[in-house]
Amino acid sequence: MNEPGKAFKKRCYGIVMVKSENSNFNADFTGSPRRLPDQKSTIYATDKALKYAIRKYWVDAGKNVFVWKTFRKENEEYLPLTLEERFHAMKDSLHKESPLDIFAQCIDTKLFGITFAMKAKKKGEEKNISLTGPVQITYGVNRFDENIIFSNDILSPYAKDSGDKSSTIGNENKAREIYYVFDFVINPQNILNHYENNPEVLEKMTINESDISSLKEALKYAVTNLNSSSKIGSENILNLFITLNENSRAQLPVMKNLVKIEKEMAKTKINLEAVSGLLDTYDNDLESIELFFNKDLLNVPYPIENKKWKQVSL
Numbered sequence: 001m002n003e004p005g006k007a008f009k010k011r012c013y014g015i016v017m018v019k020s021e022n023s024n025f026n027a028d029f030t031g032s033p034r035r036l037p038d039q040k041s042t043i044y045a046t047d048k049a050l051k052y053a054i055r056k057y058w059v060d061a062g063k064n065v066f067v068w069k070t071f072r073k074e075n076e077e078y079l080p081l082t083l084e085e086r087f088h089a090m091k092d093s094l095h096k097e098s099p100l101d102i103f104a105q106c107i108d109t110k111l112f113g114i115t116f117a118m119k120a121k122k123k124g125e126e127k128n129i130s131l132t133g134p135v136q137i138t139y140g141v142n143r144f145d146e147n148i149i150f151s152n153d154i155l156s157p158y159a160k161d162s163g164d165k166s167s168t169i170g171n172e173n174k175a176r177e178i179y180y181v182f183d184f185v186i187n188p189q190n191i192l193n194h195y196e197n198n199p200e201v202l203e204k205m206t207i208n209e210s211d212i213s214s215l216k217e218a219l220k221y222a223v224t225n226l227n228s229s230s231k232i233g234s235e236n237i238l239n240l241f242i243t244l245n246e247n248s249r250a251q252l253p254v255m256k257n258l259v260k261i262e263k264e265m266a267k268t269k270i271n272l273e274a275v276s277g278l279l280d281t282y283d284n285d286l287e288s289i290e291l292f293f294n295k296d297l298l299n300v301p302y303p304i305e306n307k308k309w310k311q312v313s314l
Contacts, residue, residue, distance in 0.1 A: 008212050012186040013252045014241045018223050020178040023233030032173040033149055043147050045180050047137040055108050057222035066090055066106035084118050099129050104204035107214055111135045134190045134207055140180035144261045148176035181256040220292050220314055238293040250285035267299045
């Protein structure tokens with residue numbers, strides 16, 4: 001049984017799968033889904049897109065999140081806070097003085113890390129902090145054969161200028177059906193290795209089992225939680241969470257390219273056979289393999305004979 005306040009010392013690996021149907025989970029600056037410079041122009045999403053969804057999930061759950069867009073009112077306008085203004089707002093909210101104390105109270109900076117620069121009270125001095133978080137996430141790549149993007153014209157109910165007889169026309173770009181697959185790694189040693197000579201960082205920034213529980217929940221539901229007009233239709237459909245034995249020195253490779261997606265009549269089939277084969281080679285290093293997926297949408301055969309695999313419905 002997990003103890004919420006107990007330090008978490010095990011390394012974990014896994015994948016997060018996001019389905020985006022008639023949606024635009026991660027647009028570029030032109031408003032189109034992002035594409036890789038490969039022969040297929042594969043659609044992809046950055047780690048920042050998934051981290052945004054995770055942070056939004058935590059904000060909605062009432063958790064302290066530092067890296068988040070907030071506003072101040074000035075002359076009847078709402079302006080986004082600067083980094084320094086955000087720091088002082090969190091300082092007042094959490095009743096903490098030092099940046100390290102604040103970052104230790106915010107789940108996103110504790111897990112993802114942060115690079116922070118702020119002018120100190122003495123003129124000309126700057127206070128710089130760089131924290132390497134234990135959680136790293138790769139880009140998410142579409143593993144479905146299709147890479148179809150379409151554009152819709154949108155008629156605005158408003159004229160561009162006073163006196164115009166016609167409304168303005170805009171457009172929106174969306175992907176037909178995409179299956180993004182992200183890899184993630186949790187390595188608590190990032191804290192221990194980078195800050196072994198700084199006992200204050202080790203004491204305050206070491207992650208515990210409660211932090212991991214919050215992360216696992218967000219990895220399973222954060223994208224589905226988004227409800228903006230561009231992202232509706234994007235949802236979490238599968239999460240694979242692999243925990244290594246505490247003393248294991250194994251380094252698992254990126255797994256997203258091993259995932260195969262096949263269309264069936266009623267459901268989409270997620271073929272994890274190659275992933276399962278890879279994990280079999282690390283069997284002595286594995287403590288558990290948790291597979292979460294939406295059984296209403298997916299057919300996911302998995303190795304039932306391997307007792308380390310646990311299947312749970314999202």
